[in-house]
Amino acid sequence: MARVPELPEVESVRRQLRPRLVGRRILAVDAVSRGRLHDVARAAGHRVLDVRRRGKYLIAPLDGGLELVGHLGMTGSFRMRGEDGWVPDAYVRASLRLDDGVLDFRDVRRFGMLRVTPAGDYSAMSTLARLGPEPLSAEFDPVGFHRRLASTRMPVKPFLLSQRPVAGVGNIYADEALWRSRVSPRARHVGRLRARALWAAVREVLAEAIEREGTTFRDYRLVDGQGGRNGGHLRVYGRAGLPCVRCGRPLAKTVVGGRGTTYCRVCQRR
Numbered sequence: 001m002a003r004v005p006e007l008p009e010v011e012s013v014r015r016q017l018r019p020r021l022v023g024r025r026i027l028a029v030d031a032v033s034r035g036r037l038h039d040v041a042r043a044a045g046h047r048v049l050d051v052r053r054r055g056k057y058l059i060a061p062l063d064g065g066l067e068l069v070g071h072l073g074m075t076g077s078f079r080m081r082g083e084d085g086w087v088p089d090a091y092v093r094a095s096l097r098l099d100d101g102v103l104d105f106r107d108v109r110r111f112g113m114l115r116v117t118p119a120g121d122y123s124a125m126s127t128l129a130r131l132g133p134e135p136l137s138a139e140f141d142p143v144g145f146h147r148r149l150a151s152t153r154m155p156v157k158p159f160l161l162s163q164r165p166v167a168g169v170g171n172i173y174a175d176e177a178l179w180r181s182r183v184s185p186r187a188r189h190v191g192r193l194r195a196r197a198l199w200a201a202v203r204e205v206l207a208e209a210i211e212r213e214g215t216t217f218r219d220y221r222l223v224d225g226q227g228g229r230n231g232g233h234l235r236v237y238g239r240a241g242l243p244c245v246r247c248g249r250p251l252a253k254t255v256v257g258g259r260g261t262t263y264c265r266v267c268q269r270r
């Protein structure tokens, strides 16, 4: 399974997109390939008011009551034409012609998505419509998190990945947060104290990764063409067989809920 952009990567992209887009008028949208592009031409003629993020979704409110919603999928990236020597290649799926430049949406694997929708209408995007609270907001609180964990029979890791107990956590940061809070990815009964530890760990690993502009893998790029710096800070993800930095025993690799999972059999309890 390829590594996929998660909340810190999307937030890092958002922070670079925002100053480049806010106040700009979209003159036209060239959808080069259909793929997962929905109604994108409707953005033409509208001005970008903001660039926000919900979970792993980028949401740009436009004037006229519309929103441009984007998801990077596995390999999506946004690049400004001419910036850092960027010239469009065969993987550009859509181009937004702005009043002062061109923004390209590049996506090798085509799991990314762009959609123009009436503001707040996410009926065509069920994951976005049902997202749990933002992990770094006050709505994500340890009591509610514990209640949500207690409401499911799923093992804790796949439940985190469902985006319902909290938004934006994918495979990398789920493994990191579970290791940090000493909770097994297969745990089904996460009591109040362990839920609080996991709540804190989710916030810590995401906040730290945002500080470092995300974890870089092959196709993840910031708008300026650079990568993030979090890769050297991962404690479990990608370290199967290497010693756990807490107890020294080798980290195990297994599959939980269909996803490759690295964890410590000694430190992390069911």
Ligand SMILES: [Zn+2]
Binding pocket: 244, 245, 246, 247, 248, 249, 264, 265, 266, 267, 268
């Ligand atoms: Zn350990």
